[in-house]
Amino acid sequence: MTKDSSNAMWGGRFAAGPDAIMEAINASIGFDRRLADQDIRGSRAHAAMLGRTGIVSGSDAEAIREGLLTVLSEIEAGEFAFSSALEDIHMNVEARLGQIIGAPAGRLHTARSRNDQVATDFKLWVRDQIDAATAGLETLIGALLTQAEAGADWVMPGFTHLQTAQPVTWGHHMMAYVEMLGRDLSRFGDARARMNECPLGAAALAGTSFPIDRDMTAAELGFDRPAANSLDAVSDRDFALEFLSAASICAMHLSRLAEELVIWSSAQFRFVTLSDRFSTGSSIMPQKKNPDAAELIRAKIGRIFGANVALMMVMKGLPLAYSKDMQEDKEQVFDAADNLMLALAAMAGMVRDMSANRDALEAAAASGFSTATDLADWLVRVLDMPFREAHHVTGKLVALAEQRGCDLPDLALEDMQSVHGAISESVFDVLGVANSVASRTSYGGTAPEQVRSQIARWKERLG
Numbered sequence: 001m002t003k004d005s006s007n008a009m010w011g012g013r014f015a016a017g018p019d020a021i022m023e024a025i026n027a028s029i030g031f032d033r034r035l036a037d038q039d040i041r042g043s044r045a046h047a048a049m050l051g052r053t054g055i056v057s058g059s060d061a062e063a064i065r066e067g068l069l070t071v072l073s074e075i076e077a078g079e080f081a082f083s084s085a086l087e088d089i090h091m092n093v094e095a096r097l098g099q100i101i102g103a104p105a106g107r108l109h110t111a112r113s114r115n116d117q118v119a120t121d122f123k124l125w126v127r128d129q130i131d132a133a134t135a136g137l138e139t140l141i142g143a144l145l146t147q148a149e150a151g152a153d154w155v156m157p158g159f160t161h162l163q164t165a166q167p168v169t170w171g172h173h174m175m176a177y178v179e180m181l182g183r184d185l186s187r188f189g190d191a192r193a194r195m196n197e198c199p200l201g202a203a204a205l206a207g208t209s210f211p212i213d214r215d216m217t218a219a220e221l222g223f224d225r226p227a228a229n230s231l232d233a234v235s236d237r238d239f240a241l242e243f244l245s246a247a248s249i250c251a252m253h254l255s256r257l258a259e260e261l262v263i264w265s266s267a268q269f270r271f272v273t274l275s276d277r278f279s280t281g282s283s284i285m286p287q288k289k290n291p292d293a294a295e296l297i298r299a300k301i302g303r304i305f306g307a308n309v310a311l312m313m314v315m316k317g318l319p320l321a322y323s324k325d326m327q328e329d330k331e332q333v334f335d336a337a338d339n340l341m342l343a344l345a346a347m348a349g350m351v352r353d354m355s356a357n358r359d360a361l362e363a364a365a366a367s368g369f370s371t372a373t374d375l376a377d378w379l380v381r382v383l384d385m386p387f388r389e390a391h392h393v394t395g396k397l398v399a400l401a402e403q404r405g406c407d408l409p410d411l412a413l414e415d416m417q418s419v420h421g422a423i424s425e426s427v428f429d430v431l432g433v434a435n436s437v438a439s440r441t442s443y444g445g446t447a448p449e450q451v452r453s454q455i456a457r458w459k460e461r462l463g
């Protein structure tokens with residue numbers, strides 16, 4: 001490798017080295033060292049291809065591949081001296097390779113540019129994160145399924161506007177999140193399938209005149225095919241944006257569940273008890289048990305969606321092909337991915353460890369006139385009343401109960417008949433919460449039998 005005082009990689013054209021400030025704004029090694037594993041995977045695949053196609057000799061290719069493993073082991077052992085003068089992970093690895101194997105290292109960058117290299121590395125990294133998010137989601141879904149199964153027929157209030165609406169089952173509520181997270185799984189899966197084209201071989205922007213084999217490197221790196229347009233391959237980051245957007249939606253779901261756990265674990269609700277392992281205390285109020293993990297998960301959407309917006313802003317308006325702006329893609333994605341994985345793991349732990357308080361759920365389910373709709377439906381079914389009229393009559397009965405300071409099932413039959421003479425004893429069958437949920441057997445409804453069949457479907461799906 002030609003050595004020069006200005007820069008080992010492009011010193012040929014430069015007489016002076018960079019200003020310290022230039023180095024500071026330019027260097028990405030402080031964060032892109034996280035791509036070391038992917039960078040070395042990519043370079044080893046590239047070297048194998050260069051050897052196979054005869055672009056470099058078989059022995060040089062082998063020396064490069066071996067040397068890269070040594071570099072990787074140094075990095076993994078924490079023995080690697082990263083240098084910001086060498087700007088990024090790609091040049092740090094290549095420079096160290098030169099120190100280890102000498103001259104053949106200079107042949108690694110044949111038919112390649114840092115532009116296709118970084119696009120490949122970053123894609124591999126994002127793909128790994130999608131796999132990690134998938135595993136994290138499956139664990140969380142498993143914990144929700146366990147909760148749902150234990151309380152498939154436990155009754156709790158269902159809310160709209162956070163006002164008591166109709167009784168639902170605990171299992172049904174848990175399964176609502178399973179459905180949301182299931183769509184998150186499929187969103188990550190879609191993003192993975194779409195992004196799985198290999199940029200390597202696009203070179204700087206135009207492809208290369210060397211007889212490279214892009215199918216070989218794509219297959220070696222687990223891609224479905226090489227990307228079909230070299231300009232596109234080096235200049236889009238939509239794969240990272242799709243990851244961030246799937247991550248944002250997933251974080252939004254986690255945030256909603258977190259919010260419910262915050263509410264449910266309060267002394268006023270007591271729907272759930274969070275485990276000590278996933279709670280914190282107060283330094284001044286000895287009675288406090290705070291749902292900090294849930295609160296932090298609730299907040300994570302801020303930074304994850306922030307990363308999505310930030311990268312959108314970086315990418316908008318960039319002319320093709322590569323611009324250095326794109327180096328700003330990584331920190332956002334790293335931070336979003338780290339926090340998503342943490343949030344998924346914390347939520348899985350919280351859900352696994354929490355215990356639902358069946359009695360409190362049931363007591364709350366019965367209050368707030370939660371079976372008023374059942375009463376209206378009874379008037380329609382048994383007395384053949386038009387629903388609008390039934391709604392009105394039920395409203396009067398609710399007002400009467402409110403006046404008496406009791407719930408609907410506690411009203412005397414005579415009281416009910418004072419509102420509508422045809423109401424008979426059998427109305428009381430539908431006023432209990434257990435009957436209410438048991439009656440909602442429509443597909444996707446809250447009846448325990450429906451909930452159990454959805455649980456079975458999900459268990460099958462997850463294997």
Ligand code: ARG
Pocket residue numbers: 028032087088114115118322324326327
């Ligand atoms: N560190 C750069 C990045 O993260 C690598 C690509 C540099 N390419 C270039 N033409 N300067 O984007």
